[in-house]
Amino acid sequence: MDDDDDLRSALALALELDGWTVIEARDGEEALAVAFDAPPTVMVLDCRMPKKSGQEVYRELRSAELSFPVLLVTAGTDVEQIAAELGIAHFLGKPFGIDELNAALERAIEPPTDRS
Amino acid sequence: MARGTAADGAPREVATLRAKLADAEARLADAEETLRAIRSGEVDALVVDGPDGERVFTLVGAERPYRILVEAMNEGAATIDPSGVILYCNARFAEMLQRTLEAVIGSSFRHLVSPRSERALDALIEASVRSGAAKGEVSLDGRERGELPFQLSLCAIPAAPGVLGVVATDLSEVESLRQALRARDDFLSIASHELKTPLAALMLTVDALRRVAQKNPGLPPRFATSLDGAFRQASRLAQLVNDLLDVSRLQAGRVELSLDDTDLLAVARDVVERLLPSSQRARCTVEVRAAGPVLGRWDRDRLERVATNLVSNAIKYGAGAAVVVEVAQRENAARLSVEDHGIGIAPEHQARIFERLERAPNAREFGGLGLGLWICREIVTLHGGTIQVESCLGEGARFVVDLPTAAG
Numbered sequence: 418m419d420d421d422d423d424l425r426s427a428l429a430l431a432l433e434l435d436g437w438t439v440i441e442a443r444d445g446e447e448a449l450a451v452a453f454d455a456p457p458t459v460m461v462l463d464c465r466m467p468k469k470s471g472q473e474v475y476r477e478l479r480s481a482e483l484s485f486p487v488l489l490v491t492a493g494t495d496v497e498q499i500a501a502e503l504g505i506a507h508f509l510g511k512p513f514g515i516d517e518l519n520a521a522l523e524r525a526i527e528p529p530t531d532r533s
Numbered sequence: 534m535a536r537g538t539a540a541d542g543a544p545r546e547v548a549t550l551r552a553k554l555a556d557a558e559a560r561l562a563d564a565e566e567t568l569r570a571i572r573s574g575e576v577d578a579l580v581v582d583g584p585d586g587e588r589v590f591t592l593v594g595a596e597r598p599y600r601i602l603v604e605a606m607n608e609g610a611a612t613i614d615p616s617g618v619i620l621y622c623n624a625r626f627a628e629m630l631q632r633t634l635e636a637v638i639g640s641s642f643r644h645l646v647s648p649r650s651e652r653a654l655d656a657l658i659e660a661s662v663r664s665g666a667a668k669g670e671v672s673l674d675g676r677e678r679g680e681l682p683f684q685l686s687l688c689a690i691p692a693a694p695g696v697l698g699v700v701a702t703d704l705s706e707v708e709s710l711r712q713a714l715r716a717r718d719d720f721l722s723i724a725s726h727e728l729k730t731p732l733a734a735l736m737l738t739v740d741a742l743r744r745v746a747q748k749n750p751g752l753p754p755r756f757a758t759s760l761d762g763a764f765r766q767a768s769r770l771a772q773l774v775n776d777l778l779d780v781s782r783l784q785a786g787r788v789e790l791s792l793d794d795t796d797l798l799a800v801a802r803d804v805v806e807r808l809l810p811s812s813q814r815a816r817c818t819v820e821v822r823a824a825g826p827v828l829g830r831w832d833r834d835r836l837e838r839v840a841t842n843l844v845s846n847a848i849k850y851g852a853g854a855a856v857v858v859e860v861a862q863r864e865n866a867a868r869l870s871v872e873d874h875g876i877g878i879a880p881e882h883q884a885r886i887f888e889r890l891e892r893a894p895n896a897r898e899f900g901g902l903g904l905g906l907w908i909c910r911e912i913v914t915l916h917g918g919t920i921q922v923e924s925c926l927g928e929g930a931r932f933v934v935d936l937p938t939a940a941g
Contacts, residue, residue: 421730427737434741492729497791512733512771514764515740516807 420444420466424511428461431515445469452478456485459526464491464499475503486525609683609701612690615662617642617654620696629703631676642699647672647680654685661687661697670704682708718781725778732774736767765810776904779838780889783911790832790915797827797836797867797936798860804840805858808848816853819844823860827867829938835912836936839920840869842905843932847873851929866918867936874929883922909934 420443429439440457442448444467452460452474460478464471475487489500489508500508507525509517603610609626613619619638627637630645637645646654650671660667666688675681682704690696743760746752782788798821805812805819812819840858847856851873859870878886889907906920913920917937924930 421734424730424734424737427734427741431737431741434744490733492726492733498789501791511729512736512767512774514736514768515744518737 420463428518431518432461435515435519443467445471445474448474449477452483452485453481456483459486459488459522461488461490461522464489464493464496472499472503475505488521488525606700609699609703611637611642611699611701612693612696613642613658613699614695615658615697617658626701629675629681629701630673631678645673647674657685657687658697661689665689673701678705681705718785721777721781725774725781728774729771732767732771736764736771739764739767761810775838776908779908780904783908788835788911788915790835792830792832795829795831795833795836797829797831797869798823799826800833800836801840801858801860801869804837804844808841808844811845812848812856815848815851817848817851817856819848819856819858821858821860824862827860827862829867829936831916831936832912835915839909839912839934840871842909843869843871843934846905846932847871847875847930851875854929863935865938867938869934869936870931872929872931877926877928877930878922878924879926880924883924886922887920 422443425441425443429441432439440451440455442451446468448460448462448466449469451457462471462474466474469477471489471491475489478485478487486507487505489496489503489505490511490513491499491508492511493499496508496510500506507521509521513521604623604625606623606625609623609629611619611622611626618641622634622637624634627634630637643651643654650673653669653671657667657669657671666686668684668686670682670684672680673683684702684704686700686702688698690698739760743757743764746757746760779788801821801823805821808819844856844858847858852875854874857870857872859868859872861868861870887906887910889904910920913934913936918935920932920934922930922932
């Protein structure tokens, strides 16, 4: 989910090359509609989007008890703070290559380990 | 000749000497008391018995050099009583506030501060009366110059009980420099942020295309190598943008560490693996040595930045010779060292290379902003650690990072 057409398209290309089926959304409302319609295996969610921000989308998903993993991406410097506030364990700061994207996605979808 | 004897049996000369000594001691004590009184400001004038009769010496002469000094100061200087009435001020103070001396002397200091600074002024006066000295920033009314930021240093004057000395420093220039720095940092931050989204799209697209090219042997070889080159350049651009952003955040003190259980060895291995294409291009090997995992509470991403900068530098300046990365557990601390055998750094430049935008002269032909080591030092310092370099010109360099296992 990203409002930048080129970035969204690049993300989709990179993920499809790795065998993912990608459903795109260009703003927060579309992202929610897609998620409610068919919950994905994992959602790549941009923080700054029109209509509804990534944070709002995440809160609405969780309050609707949709618990699929979310990978938060942003160009902002406060990605860690936003992730901590929302309780999202997995985030990625722009820019990134496919290796970093894949590694972050793997971490996001693997079952949580005990980090005592 | 008979010698006289005093009542206590001592020779008379001795008694005379004793009397003279006692007299000299008394006069010395008297002189010391006079000096003490002069020093503490209790004496306004001295009456001296001379051959021409009594003469009065006032201490105006002694005060004069200080008066000249105070009048020549670039700062404003004033004396006030505890109620804030200005008893004296130098010409500079009146000039700074676009007033005449007559208008300032005798008026209340409170009339010179802007309404929002009145409480700050009261607090400063109260603190200096209570503890002898106080310092703080207030804004003063500079008439046509508008509200002006000033630093006031107040002190009690022991020679004049109930009088406070005030030195007023105009911070307008300092403030405009501060604003310029803030504007620069904000611009860097916004510009870097705005560069990141297009850069992310570019990197992902080029990365995807080069992977497609790698899987298509039918394409001309130059096609795949060109895409690899484009990806490297985009990654380099991303690194520069991140460096600029880090500088503005570190400079503004806006970096908070995200501490987590971290294995320094895993960090080093990941970084070396990620930099494999660079080391292969430089035709050098990068070996990681460690006895086992080295655990601590650190900010993993930021330590990755440190390791990436150090290993990249070792590859860049290492003249193709082997690079050794060593991770070791020490008592309550961990050590990461990165050693190359390249151009080295002359001793006189070793401290400077950790400063912002500084680079050793022999490194300038290699390109770069000169920010990497400064960022490393800032990140390591935030963790409570240290970074040092050992090097001889032409013989390579060894960078050593020591980190407490529990940062902060």
